[in-house]
Amino acid sequence: MWRILRKDAVEVLYDEGARASLSRYFAVMMDRKPAKFMIAKRVPAEFDETDMLEDLWDEHEKLTEEFYRLQGEIDSGRRSLEDISVPEKSYLDLKIKIANKILERCHFCNRRCGVNRLKGELGYCKCGNQITVSSMFEHIGEEPELVPSGTIFTMGCTMRCLHCQNWTISQWFEKGEVYAPRRLALSVERLRKSGCRNVNLVGGEPTPWLEHWLETFKHVNINVPVLWNSNSYYSEETARILAGFVDVYLLDFKYGPFECAKRISDAPNYWDICVRNHLYGSRYGELIIRVLVLPNHLECCTKYILDWISKNLGKGTRTNVMFQYRPEWRAYEIPELRRRLTSKEMERAIELAREAGLTNFIT
Numbered sequence: 028m029w030r031i032l033r034k035d036a037v038e039v040l041y042d043e044g045a046r047a048s049l050s051r052y053f054a055v056m057m058d059r060k061p062a063k064f065m066i067a068k069r070v071p072a073e074f075d076e077t078d079m080l081e082d083l084w085d086e087h088e089k090l091t092e093e094f095y096r097l098q099g100e101i102d103s104g105r106r107s108l109e110d111i112s113v114p115e116k117s118y119l120d121l122k123i124k125i126a127n128k129i130l131e132r133c134h135f136c137n138r139r140c141g142v143n144r145l146k147g148e149l150g151y152c153k154c155g156n157q158i159t160v161s162s163m164f165e166h167i168g169e170e171p172e173l174v175p176s177g178t179i180f181t182m183g184c185t186m187r188c189l190h191c192q193n194w195t196i197s198q199w200f201e202k203g204e205v206y207a208p209r210r211l212a213l214s215v216e217r218l219r220k221s222g223c224r225n226v227n228l229v230g231g232e233p234t235p236w237l238e239h240w241l242e243t244f245k246h247v248n249i250n251v252p253v254l255w256n257s258n259s260y261y262s263e264e265t266a267r268i269l270a271g272f273v274d275v276y277l278l279d280f281k282y283g284p285f286e287c288a289k290r291i292s293d294a295p296n297y298w299d300i301c302v303r304n305h306l307y308g309s310r311y312g313e314l315i316i317r318v319l320v321l322p323n324h325l326e327c328c329t330k331y332i333l334d335w336i337s338k339n340l341g342k343g344t345r346t347n348v349m350f351q352y353r354p355e356w357r358a359y360e361i362p363e364l365r366r367r368l369t370s371k372e373m374e375r376a377i378e379l380a381r382e383a384g385l386t387n388f389i390t
Contacts, residue, residue: 071114126238177218276308
């Protein structure tokens with residue numbers, strides 16, 4: 028059915044721009060290369076349960092280099108994943124251990140609340156210590172190269188976007204359903220076997236659940252690309268853990284370098300954090316960037332974002348200039364957000380993308 032409803036999802040397989048910017052993703056999607064989490068399980072790690080967090084990070088830094096060296100050998104055909112034995116403790120296990128320690132003083136997102144989630148304390152996102160899922164399904168509304176996408180919506184968020192379209196999920200107006208990692212892993216495998224091109228970790232926001240996602244993929248035994256579908260407002264520690272786990276960084280770039288992010292989404296310093304995390308994503312994986320165009324925010328946000336992408340990530344970066352904005356939740360509190368985009372604003376956004384020199388953008 029999706030092939031009829033989304034013909035562009037078939038046509039994208041022959042799109043030179045998409046294939047150039049997402050070449051490894053396409054290879055994993057077609058089972059020609061292993062997903063990063065599968066390689067991470069084969070990289071041996073040395074650590075003890077009593078090790079200090081600083082020592083764990085030292086080991087992680089060393090193994091990140093080892094991981095990408097091994098990935099290069101596998102991708103080039105010099106080594107085969109099947110010929111590498113599974114170690115007693117792996118790079119993925121090390122990530123889980125670090126993430127578990129972070130839960131004791133939570134700083135997965137840039138707010139760095141410092142609550143002990145292992146003892147039931149809740150921070151800004153209101154996420155506890157049991158991953159809570161709103162829904163999961165084969166999504167056919169994503170970018171063409173992702174469709175059908177095995178999308179898993181988790182509860183909670185690290186921002187307060189007053190125009191949030193998923194506000195019942197992000198702000199816990201829904202109850203959600205608690206999943207154990209092994210059960211969630213079976214769901215991931217089921218989505219892949221049903222024909223999904225990837226597993227799409229989204230919400231809400233996946234960041235608060237990073238430790239639980241790592242635990243889940245420890246039990247996934249099927250090759251599937253991992254998409255990190257995020258608002259980009261996560262800490263540098265989270266960015267470091269994501270390296271060697273995430274295949275495609277599906278990142279929002281919401282606001283320009285002014286006060287818009289703080290005023291609309293309660294996200295101070297968003298620009299600097301977003302810039303840093305996009306650079307991490309470009310270095311350690313492949314990128315699809317989502318730029319949601321907001322009414323009356325083209326010159327203060329859209330223009331700056333598109334220019335930065337072109338100059339710092341490359342003109343061929345896969346970028347979705349999105350016109351899907353509609354007033355939701357508490358958007359009425361922001362005067363300019365009480366309406367949809369005009370045709371002139373859409374035309375101006377496309378003009379800005381072309382002026383920035385972007386050659387691989389979609390709308």
